[in-house]
Amino acid sequence: MSTVTIKDIARLAKVSHTTVSRALNNSPLINDKTKNRIKQMADELNYTPNVNAKGLVTLRSYNIGLFFSTLSTGTSANFFYDVVRGVNMEIKDQYNLVVKSIDEFESNFNRISTRQYDGIIVMSQTRADRALIEHAISKGIPVVLLNRAAGDLVVGNILSDDHKGAYQLVEYIIRSGHQHVAIIEGREGFQSTIQRKNGYLEALKDHSIEPNPELCVQGKYDVGSGYEAMRLLLKSTLRPSAVFCCNDDMAVGAIKAIIEANLRVPEDISIAGFDDNVFAAYLSPELTTVKRPIEQISREGATMIMRMIDQKSKSDKEYANIDVEQITIESKLVIRKSVASITATERLEEHEEYDSRGIR
Amino acid sequence: MSTVTIKDIARLAKVSHTTVSRALNNSPLINDKTKNRIKQMADELNYTPNVNAKGLVTLRSYNIGLFFSTLSTGTSANFFYDVVRGVNMEIKDQYNLVVKSIDEFESNFNRISTRQYDGIIVMSQTRADRALIEHAISKGIPVVLLNRAAGDLVVGNILSDDHKGAYQLVEYIIRSGHQHVAIIEGREGFQSTIQRKNGYLEALKDHSIEPNPELCVQGKYDVGSGYEAMRLLLKSTLRPSAVFCCNDDMAVGAIKAIIEANLRVPEDISIAGFDDNVFAAYLSPELTTVKRPIEQISREGATMIMRMIDQKSKSDKEYANIDVEQITIESKLVIRKSVASITATERLEEHEEYDSRGIR
């Protein structure tokens, strides 16, 4: 119960506590023989270093913060899981991973200090976390920003190219013959929402398709919102022949709404998602989507923050000259079966069908 | 950049650092006027207490560990997400939540000490984490065990009654007229796997149905394993009319396999899941399952560990007399549409159909 300290070990080994400290930290100053002797004793006594005391003098906390913009809504479970797992794979037991939701802080960032976190990984959805990041920087804490562009912030930055991914996906849909491509957007205000929407719009433009506001419906990145959004689309005067759902979760909801309306995917309406989560390949039909390398982003983020922490401690605690990099990781179009190819004649029929319906 | 300490504040306020310390900790010894003055100064200076120094003297780390048996496989994303969110909702900013996977430790638990964690929540899948828990107890760290019975371990304990949940579900399936009920089991060795299997077996027994080993297939709790398991079942000589999948993820995989075989759910084969994750209501057909109150378990676990920590600090650091409670939270049968009712005649037909197939 009573905790063993290096002083206890020192007494038993008949050396000074400094020697013990050095031995356990593998200092080259210590004779190998005594070093081993002390290490063994520490082992037998079940010695555990006191992180507080250690941190007090080394200015380290051995904590890495992993902050999400929000954990309540708009963060999908698969995404969250992949991120935590990815980061955890890299930091192993060198650091504690402290998971927090930014909206918890209520703009009181004073609890965020060098003493609390050696580094911070921000899984960012919105620019609203700028204040927090600036606070961290001002405190001299290395920061890595994932998932959105850093802009003028001096932080490590790892991104996936959502704009390009969405563009490629929508282009594929258009080339499959679809003219009326709807979009179920992500949660309002999220950077990913904006990026994907822009990719969608650009693809339409490059293929001379006029975007139709009626075919753009707001979602919230969760299954339920995808369902509701699709129901809205089904009621619109111009029924889309394909729908780009801004993540896979919403695609599940959308498919549900379509089937409830006694229509088929993809024969009547094609559906595409974004993320390529673990379910995507197991839906019926298998979901055509964009693989976003979430785990890879997280792992890169983890190694980057550790690099920055090391660099900082080596460069005499001067934050200013930490190099910050920006890495973009490519997303990848994954073609499965939820988007149908339609020919020109089919397209015509579809329109006639729509016209005749429009009358009633 | 340079950090503000209570000594700095003391100098500026022309008092001793002791007074500052007391003022900031709301000690009744300090005059309200000076107290407010000091607090305001601390605010203006953006003072952040040094947790290490604080912890060094108060014997606290302000960390709560949240340990999962594994994060690599066998823990579903939705489950993980719900747990972290639930715990986070309760501990707010009083503690740091440190997420770890137990298999990281490689049975070197020496990093787990009172200094590191004020308390530990173990989301346990298997008895293999016993060594870790015993280590924590021996170090005097309060522990709450979620998800499996504590047995003789002196820890707080919060459970869902998986056995009962599975029993009720399988009973419902049988009462719907199914005689050949298969099971796709969870990951081998997990307590939940055993509990759910036992519930299944007991329900069969109570309705005088002989369990058939051919209808019991091992899964791993992930989508892919559900798919593979179902493919196996489809090849079995006795085709089941209903399948109890031990979690919702595997149910998704199973449904996929059935549809690929040109069969329908639930007309040809009924499917039931376990967990009631966010997708369950949005599958086609909507999944009949058992709602496991994961979030509630996690929240209760969080409040319990905080209670234990408080109790320990009050009772003069004597771990022995911390009260440990055991709470069981009921799971609940959620009837949707993936289990069909079949009449006696249908059952007969089905058998004939099966027999005729069996011949070829």
Next chain:
DNA sequence: CAATAAATTGTTCACGTGTGCAGGCTCTGT
């Protein structure tokens, strides 16, 4: 063998905070 260099160990202090104890101030009652 002495002198010097090298290797190893010990002494002392600092990190930032909280607390027991001692002391000073103010107020009250006489």
Next chain:
DNA sequence: ACAGAGCCTGCACACGTGAACAATTTATTG
């Protein structure tokens, strides 16, 4: 005005560790 009581503040130390510097031992060289 003075003693005593009560309120407030400060001094000094402790927590466990690491590091600069000092001291000691051992190895090396002429």
